[in-house]
Amino acid sequence: MNEFAKLPDWAAIIIAILILAGAATTLIGSLGLWRLNSFYERLHAPTLGTTLGTGCIVLASMLCFSVLQTRLVLHEILIAIFVTVTTPITLMILVRAALFRDSVERAETLSNMHDGSHPATSELEVNHSRPPEAT
Template sequence: MNAPDVLPFWAEALTAILLVLSSLFALTGAVGLLRMKDFFQRMHPPALASTIGAWCVALASIVYFSALKASPVIHAWLIPVLLAITVPVTTLLLARTGLFRQRMAGDDVPPEVSNGQHDGN
């Protein structure tokens, strides 16, 4: 039987700290989601918390597996990079949808932004 690989203490400690930090970001996002009053305020905390939390988990994965294999393992960065690209796009689409729904309901919302073209009036 092969002996199990043993990680150095610093790698285990750093991995644990990063995972706990990630969970704290997730908790912060959840609390922010509950405490905010309207839809537009509720969008920001979970988007930030999920992105930063994903970076912490990816970094913990990189530290753990790099220490385990004794060589750099960086393919875990792909997940937070894709999140960093897609989360702002999703947040923007949700904001535009929320604004459209409030306009259709007749709520008092900011006017539409013109694209700089005039209709000749």
């Protein structure tokens, strides 16, 4: 931890605050993954970590190395850009997969009820809302 002594006070404090804010935001996001009730709600939680959490820690890293090496160190911004561009893709495919699996299970339950042989035994995960049917 010797190289921190070379950091001026203002930089050290800003870096510390940024890192703490980023880590805390990420932790809150993960807590949401634990606490929220339905799958679609839970999916919102990690975006805290991918936006503000990543942003803060990347900024802190950029500031730290820029001051330590007395030149502009910008390559961490690639991580921020990459995460911003890829998160929508992941989440979009995941939501679609979840909707698809829900609809398949609903259809199976309905057909089972129709047969009469298997009364609806498979309990569906209760969502607060179904997607509005496209009309």
